[in-house]
Amino acid sequence: MIQFDNVNKRYPGGHEALSGVSFHIQSGEMAFLTGHSGAGKSSLLKLIALIERSSRGQVFIDGQNLSRLKSRHIPYLRRKIGIVFQSHSLLLDRTVFDNVALPLIIAGYHPSEVGRRVRAALDKVGLLNRDKAYPITLSGGEQQRVGIARAVVNRPPLLLADEPTGNLDPELSKEIMGLFEEFNRVGVSVLIATHDHDLISRLDHRLLTLSGGRLTHDGRTTELAVSA
Amino acid sequence: MKRSARKSRTRPIKPEARGKSQKPRGRINAYFTHHLWVLVSSLGQLWRTPLSTLMTAAVIGIALALPAGLHVLLSNVQQLSSGWEGSAQVSLFIKQDVSEKHIQSLANTLRDWDGVTEVHYISREQALAEFRELSGFGDALDSLTENPLPAVLVLQPTLAQAEPASMSRLLERLRQLDAVDQAQLDMEWVRRLNGIIDVGKRSALLLGTLLALAILLVVGNTIRLTIYARREEIIITKLIGATNAFIRRPFLYTGFWYGLMGAVTAWLLVSGFLGLLRTPVSQLSFLYDSQFRLGGLDFITSLFLLLSGVLLGLAGSWLAVGRHLQAIEPT
Incomplete structure (x- = not known):
């Protein structure tokens, strides 16, 4: 569903937000994306929704190569992606x-x-x-x-969420995560960016960790509970 | 995994290809329903800020009313003068040495000409008597030994001759007659007036063009401000997958409404002004023994006014949307 192939993202001014990121999230999979502020979580999500385009490397969504997607086709790509923002928007x-x-x-x-x-x-x-x-x-x-x-x-076949529980208390956060799991259970691919380790350590899903723009770890959320 | 009661009673939502379950007819229907909805909701948006909407409509209305009102007034003057042109007469001044009998037979010949309905003979004596009466130079005339005035044949051309080209052809033919010294169109000034009216109409057109540009700028600027006020909304809808056409639509309809409201305002203004002028104009024409009544906005002019208002509104918003929507992208 989501495939990153050695993706770099460099912003005008020289700041490199992502470098050499490669991963593949299968259709129907649920994954979390974590990392400190500025690690590149938001940049990664922006590349998926084509808010930004990659500087190097390729991003595939649902088999579609985004670097070849013309601007006028962007709206139709976005209709395949449900986006949940930190501020409700x-x-x-x-x-x-x-x-x-x-x-x-x-x-x-x-x-x-x-x-x-x-x-x-x-x-x-x-x-x-x-x-x-x-x-x-x-x-x-x-x-x-x-x-x-x-x-x-x-x-939509794909659901993206950027810090969906950022402003919520733990009880509400758990409820929201439950909702995402429910959508995932009926076949929706879900990718959630969050830094709420407490919350996700109690779940069992894939976990991608970004650090300084690089993908440093690709494991399970359960590992967080062990290390904590 | 534990599920709360609230969650478990609901149906799962499955991903599916969008719209495949819908028949094409339903989609076309939905398209028109959407357009209608945008049309009404953009009017609703304007309704929510009545004061600024009214002010914009008033600016457009005044800008449209000026050239439209000028056009209607000039058309009225033209109509009035075309009535006079029909009564244009040609005076034939006969040479001094032509005999009275010859003049009478010439008058009879002219009566048979195409384009001449009536010929009236004024002898030299009649002319002198008339001049004496009207000019007040009676004493001066008494001192003359000889009548200086020529005999005159006054021709009434048919209405078909009122057109300038055929009138000058008739004049040319008359001037070639041996007995005729001079042929003069008495209503030369009507043509001059028509010339002035043409200048006025051209000025109205130029004024109209300038004011049309002003309307484009007013609508464009108003729409630009609306776009920036709704910047957040535009970004959100773009992220949800709205095409540029979808985002453009409400702004274009807003421009349409501004144009329409402006045109209606202009119509009311012009009609109101003509209504106020009607009574004094009637009184004036009564003093001149005329049946002239001030004409109002006819159907064609009204339609043209409405159409140009709507088109200018649409064009103005199109310009603003084209320039400013592209600049708003989610970041």
């Missing part, structure tokens, strides 16, 4: 329902289909009764769950 002047419906409207779904799918996604994250609320009236955890509902509403 909801549109504050629209209701929860409208926020979750946005990816479907962008993809041109029929209104009746939109309603059905939005309700299914909101039900999934347990916010079916808040569909008419505005994001500002929701708690941090609820806002994050709306963000997740929006990311999965058009059933």
Whole structure:
């Protein structure tokens, strides 16, 4: 699903965010990406969503070579990727329902289909009764769950999350991670960038560790519990 | 792994290829539904800031009303003067040595000409009497031993002759007659007036072009500010997979609404002004024994006004969107 082939990312000004990164995440796999701030986690996610392009090496998503993808095809790639942000990134002047419906409207779904799918996604994250609320009236955890509902509403094969539990307390964080695991269980590939070792050490998934822009370790999250 | 009650009662969401389950007809339907939705929601956005929307519409309205109002007024003057042109007369000044009998037979010949409806003979004596009465130079005329005035044949051309080209052909033919000293079109000034009106119309067109440019800038700038105010939203929708066309759409419809509202404002302004002018103009034309009534905005002009407003609104927003949307990319 995600394949990095000796990928370098150098920003204008000379800062090298990623160097020689290679890994392969299979379809249906769930993996965590960890490392200190500035280790290159965000840069790596940006390359996957084509917010940035690699300076050297190749990135494949779902078999598609991103370095050959023309700009006008980027929107269609992004529709295959559900992205969950650290800050929820909801549109504050629209209701929860409208926020979750946005990816479907962008993809041109029929209104009746939109309603059905939005309700299914909101039900999934347990916010079916808040569909008419505005994001500002929701708690941090609820806002994050709306963000997740929006990311999965058009059933993308790949789910990316950048510090999805960054602003949440441990109890809520556990709940959010549970949601991701559930999506993974029905076949969605999931890649989550996080530095919450406490939380992920209690789960059993693949763990990629970045340090200074290099992939220094490729193992299991359970190893964290041992070393801790 | 433990699952909470809330999670377990829900259906799993499976990944699937987007839209494959939908029939093509449903997608086209959805496309139009979406356009309609954007059309209405962009109006809703404008409605939420009524004051700034009204001000923008008013600026566009005034800019459109100026050339449109000028055009309508000039058209009215032209219509009025074309009525006078129909009553244009040609005066034939007959040479002094031509006999009265000859003039009478010439008048009869001219009555049979194409393009002439009526010929009126004014003898030298009549001309002198008329001049004496009107000019007030009676005493001076008494001191003359001889009547200095020529006999005159006044021709009334048909309406078809009112057109400048055929009128000058008629004049040319009349000038070649032996008995005729001079042939003069009495309504020369009508043509001059028409010339002035043409200058006015051209000025209205140039003014209109300049103001159209101003409208483009006003709409473009307004849309530019809207784009920057909604920068966050644009970035988020781009990350969710929106195409440039999708992001452009609400701004283009906003431009459309500005243009339409501006055009309607202009229509109301021009109609209102013409309404205010109608009574004094009627009173004035009554003083001149005329049935002239000030004409309003006709259907074609109104349609043109609406169309140009809408097109300018769309073009203005297109310019702004083309320049500024590309610059907003997620980082």
